[in-house]
Amino acid sequence: MEKTKIINDDSVNILITIDENYIKPLRVLLYSLRQTNPRENMTIWLAHDHIEVAQLEKLHQFVAQLGFVLHTIKVDTSLWASAPTFKQYPPEMYFRLLCGQYLPKTLHRVIYLDPDILVINPIRPLANMPLKGQMLAASSHMGLTGISQTINHLRLGTRQVYFNSGVMLMDLDMMRQRVDMKAILSVIQQYGKELILPDQDILNYLYGDEILSLPEEIWNYDTRDNIMHYAKSFGSVDMRWVMENTVILHYCGRPKPWEKSNSINPFIMLYQHYEQLLAISGL
Template identity: 60%
Template sequence: MATINILTTLDDNYLTQFKVMLLSIKQTNTDDQFDIWLAHHAISESSSKQLVAFVSKLGYQLHMVHVDVDVWSSAPVLKQYPAEMYFRLLCGEYLPKTLTRILYLDPDILVINPIRSLWTLDMKNQMIAAASHNGLTGVSQTINNVRFQNKNKYFNSGVMLMDLNKMREKVKLDDITSAIDRYAKRLILPDQDILNYLYSDHILSIPEEIWNYDTRDNIVHFTKSLGSIDLPWVIENTVILHFCGHPKPWEKRNLNRFAILYKHYEQLLRLNYGEYY
């Protein structure tokens, strides 16, 4: 079977979470081979060597891709949204031209079931496949429609299957920086807002309850499904659990019902790969 290519962008603050995410992939996708691409600006040489060794021990190959952060000097950056979050938007420019498809995953994710059916998804000639988190009432969707003056869904950028050839054709740095200059004061989730403002017409919608399950919204999913999407359903059917927002499952006083599952994978990392924890 063809190798699945995974892209993540992060800084030193998310190295452990990156390892937990990769371990969850290894545990639930035993028949597949993965190439891991990590886009970064300032991960230290020692951390890079440790990551390469850890990923090799999983049986995968890690490609460290250094990105020049200066191109984002005008972009809004907050403590919780570092410059690295923008790297995914121009990934087609710095990834090898031989790569034509890649699956971007945020590091605050667990992969709890096989992911190949997403990797082989028919994208119906769209540039990106992603999910939208609409909540129970859709109020946030309405607000975003007003903000961006369109009727498109608002897509979460934490899980994106990307056609890199189309990304190279359509995604331009000048368009992104112009949008940032124009709407900087309106941007709430900066890179995600830019993604939706510029490219939502080119995104294929995929089911959030399977491919990008916001773990804060379990009651929403349960209610909207009339009780069918419960915890056993998630464990059997959901592929990607996304720990959006705060507090994160590795932080203290976390009441998220899926935090214990995250702690389980964290413990597996500690027990089986302690030298890399």
């Protein structure tokens, strides 16, 4: 594990957990973060298991050019040997559940972001948001993809809102006290074959009552649900509203915006615009 450097108390701390397959979209995410937060101090915490040293060195150089600080932390995946994983859900997805154990004790809160994200407005308000005594803050996708909430209630016997784990504000001090590896492994053993979105299901099952609900159209906008947001708001949440108010666009599901596809998702063009800006930036 990398030695911890002095943490800038004024910095926005971002946690990413990926394998080498997601380095390219991570670069786009970080580039969007810099473009829309030009004067912010940012510290990026990257948890991984086996990204090659050469890849990490290139990533360190890229992040330094953006003006951010990068800490890489190698996490052993052997703890998750019994946990269900899939091609699109590698073992690294579980790292966020126990991030309080491997992030430095001097770090008290962090924003977790999935790599399939664009940040299109300032993120500081999320970093400073009061958690009102809750351990986490997250959004629930209640549109066309909200069916997972009903499925989760049936599968796991839960009753609270089903939260998406792709964007979370985390109180690390509370997580160090409350999140228990034995409890997580127990859920995996009991429900392993029924877990559809494994780490997200576990998060909701064990800690759903300790999550502050955030408005999804601002903090975790599922780009598949743009028609639903437009209809539910009687036309007020249109593209202009999103560009002015939404902070985080989340490209959930398939196809991903960096993949060749015939998707009609209007937000894919915006993602490809950031890809092109990064390509011509020379970074």
